[in-house]
Amino acid sequence: MIKELFRKRSIHVCVVNTGGCNGCDIEIVSCLSPRYDIEQYGIYVHNNPREADVLLITGPVTLQWAERLKEIYEKTPEPKVVVAVGACALSGGIFKEGHVIGGVHKVIPVDAKIPGCPPRPSEIIETILKVAPKAIAMREKLIKEKMEKNEV
Amino acid sequence: MASSLWYLYEFARRKWIKRFINAKSDKSSYIPPERYRKVPPIVKYPERCISCEGCKESCPAFAVEMIYSEEFQKNIPLIDEGSCIACANCVEMCPTGVLEIDKHRIETEGLFFDKPKYNNLLIDDEVCVHCGNCERACPINVIERKEGRYVINMSQCISCKECINACPIEDAIIVVDEKTLKEKIEKAFEIKTKKIMGKLEVKEVIKEVPHIVDSICLTCGLCKDVCVGEIDLNKKVIVNCVKCGFCIDVCPTTAIRTHKEIVPKRKDICYMVDEDMCIGCRICQKVCGSGAIKISKETKLPYIIPDLCVRGGACARECPVGAIKIVKPEEAEKAVKVRIIEDKIIETIEKDLISFTKKYGKVKEEIEKLSIKKLKEELRKKVYEENKRIMKKKRELQ
Helix, strand or coil: CHHHHCCCCCEEEEEEECCCCCHHHHHHHHHCCCCCCHHHHCEEEECCHHHCCEEEEECCCECCHHHHHHHHHHHCCCCCEEEEEHHHHHHCHHHCCCCECCCHHHCCCCCEEECCCCCCHHHHHHHHHHHHHHHHHHHHHHHHHHHHHHHC | CHHHHHHHHHHHHCCHHHHHHCCCCCHHHCCCCCCCCCCCCEECCHHHCCCCCHHHHHCCCCCEEEEEECCCCEEEEEECCCCCCCCCHHHHHCCCCCEECCCHHHHHCCCCCCCCCCCEEEECCCCCCCCCHHHHHCCCCCEEEECCEEEECCCCCCCCCHHHHHCCECCCEEEECHHHHHHHHHHHHHHHHHHHHCCCCCCCCCCCCCEECHHHCCCCCHHHHHCCCEEECCCCEEEECCCCCHHHHHCCCCCEECCCCCCECCCCCEEEECCCCCCCCCHHHHHCCCCCEEECCCCCCEEECCCCCCCCCHHHHHCCCCCEEEECHHHHHHHHHHHHHHHHHHHHHHHHHHHHHHHHHHHHHHHHHHHHHHHHHHHHHHHHHHHHHHHHHHHHHC
């Protein structure tokens, strides 16, 4: 009810850790803290891909995670943005020689990349704000088109 | 009542309310603290780069690649921003200060620390011929000659492997990386547990008693853990050996071994002394560490034996008149063959002569002794006879 009414036009972010060291996740969590306060921009972090606009993916994508990551990507509703966070998600980072695929871009298409090990919370917020409004605009367009069809 | 008033006064006095209201717009909330994860390092002075690949060696995320630059005519590091983790290892490693990550290099300059690296290089003193090629090849001069042998300064070495390329002998400079160390530790642990459980089968595998090479021993203690007999690591001596060969399998640097041969890398060339130019100073013989140079007994000039020569080039470098030249091995062998055969003949002749003279001396002594004995006897006989004759004559006269 709340999501439908009040958070309808806000950006929903789903955090996915694909086998990293958890450093990037801690940085994402610290975005929620009063110092950075991600919610003041209308961004909500939760773990449900079905209602997400933005997929924040951390970690080097281990071999087991490759299929799961594809499933999660398919589950998210259509105007979606994928953001790879941290050195591991971009190229495998320090896990390059391990049992990893190395880079999110090898599994699913990536819209934005944030380098750093881990990146600063301010950088994460900046990236989401730069990329996500596009997704919102797309969604609004789709909704408008549907509404017009219904009216007809 | 009074206390609550005091609290209110306190909040107002210390601008607490103001700070609370302006928390978001306060400067301290968005300026990152000093030395706080600045990504990534930049190639600030590419003209200083010596293409040593030290940055590539030190990077834990494999983010550095050496790429040929047309502008500077050499390989220059290219840092992949995606995989850089901003650890600043490359900045600390760089011997000439090419890379920069904020103020890290200036702040840490002059501080004493080990250069971060995966591969450590060690000179094997058993096969080293002391040619000095590694010392010349080192771009940052960390190889020094101490007490007649070459030593790499481990803390300052950037493991660029220039010395390995310059070294004339195979495996004379040993690379110790963490991967082999880990494997050997696992192996040692397996054997150790078996030994404690009492399930270790001890057989005589090796023929000789192995020895420890001091210069490449890390004193990691793996051999001591595994050994069925006794090893003294302080003195680096094997006290009691059952020839099981476990220590040889376990050693990460192959410091424990029975025997190692000197194998030269190049066999397609050989050094040869030009006898027309040689002045017979014999500096080359003193410089040579492999004992390949010998002095001919016929001409009294040095010659190089191709089988023993390691192609180090120290002799050619030190020769004051440039009489030592690089030629094909067949040519060198042809030239040296005569000298070797000559030497052999002279040696055998000398040996024979010495043995003959020795025998002659002995025989001579014996003959002298015998002859003196006989002479003495005969003298005595003659004196006796003379005495008899004189006595006879005396009697007759009386």
